[in-house]
Amino acid sequence: MSFAAPLFLWFFMPATLVAYWLLPRFRNGIVAVASLVFYAWGAGAYTLLLLSAIAVNYAAGRVLGRIERRRTIVLGAAVGWNLAILAVWKYAGFATEQLRALGMEGVPLVELALPIGISFFTFHHISMSWTSTGAARRRRPAWSAS
Numbered sequence: 001m002s003f004a005a006p007l008f009l010w011f012f013m014p015a016t017l018v019a020y021w022l023l024p025r026f027r028n029g030i031v032a033v034a035s036l037v038f039y040a041w042g043a044g045a046y047t048l049l050l051l052s053a054i055a056v057n058y059a060a061g062r063v064l065g066r067i068e069r070r071r072t073i074v075l076g077a078a079v080g081w082n083l084a085i086l087a088v089w090k091y092a093g094f095a096t097e098q099l100r101a102l103g104m105e106g107v108p109l110v111e112l113a114l115p116i117g118i119s120f121f122t123f124h125h126i127s128m129s130w131t132s133t134g135a136a137r138r139r140r141p142a143w144s145a146s
Contacts, residue, residue, distance in 0.1 A: 082122050
């Protein structure tokens, strides 16, 4: 489904907006679920990859909100997780092609389809997620989605 598709324009967006306006207490949840449904419609199985990144960053943010010591270890692990997702899904194929070009024919060629928006959501998680907010202590992490 694209933003210009009739299904989006005439059904999905109006239904989301109506729910958003009629249920103000649940606005964050409505937008989150609608976003995941929209992403799943276009990306299918890669939604699980996005959900895993959300879960890891949420957990890291919770930990960073509670501890005083060893914060850089938790932050480094969370950022490392995000960068590992990007490295595997975006650059593994390129890396294996280069190794094979250098004469390492025994290296299996990795061919992965690129998930929609992987760079965006990876760098968004690193820069504006629970992780960075909790580590910088600019504000306290919110414990609920509402």
